[in-house]
Amino acid sequence: MKRRARGGGQRLVAEINITPFTDVILVLLVIFMITTPLIYQTNIQIKLPEVTRSRAPVRSPGKVEITVTDGGLVYLDKAQVSDDQLKKRVEALSQEDPSVGVFLRADRAVKFKHIVRILDILT
Secondary structure (H helix, E strand, O other), X not given: OEEEXXXXXXXXXXXXXXXXXXXXXXXXXXXXXXXXXXXXXXOOOOOOOOOOOOOOOOOOOOEEEEEEOOOOOEEEOOEEEOHHHHHHHHHHHHHHOOOOEEEEEEOOOOOHHHHHHHHHHHO
């Protein structure tokens, strides 16, 4: 601490130098900025699907088409069905032909819970 002479007497002046404190805070900020994205990264490598054609695929024999509207309505080949009817009809088709495929179409506004519900019925 320094003493300064002012006027007739001496007065004690106490100042805190915050420059080292600021340097430490900035270094910590940089460290956190670098390490935070690394914490949230996962090791799961995936490739998202890409559109390769602009027209709808042609429906081949042995496939069932299930359509889900944005309101959650389910259609099996153009006929509206309930969840129970869907399950029974898919089971019947599967008994007739075990290699039957399912083509699931959904409106872009469909909530994911409706898709999961359909997948649950199909399994």
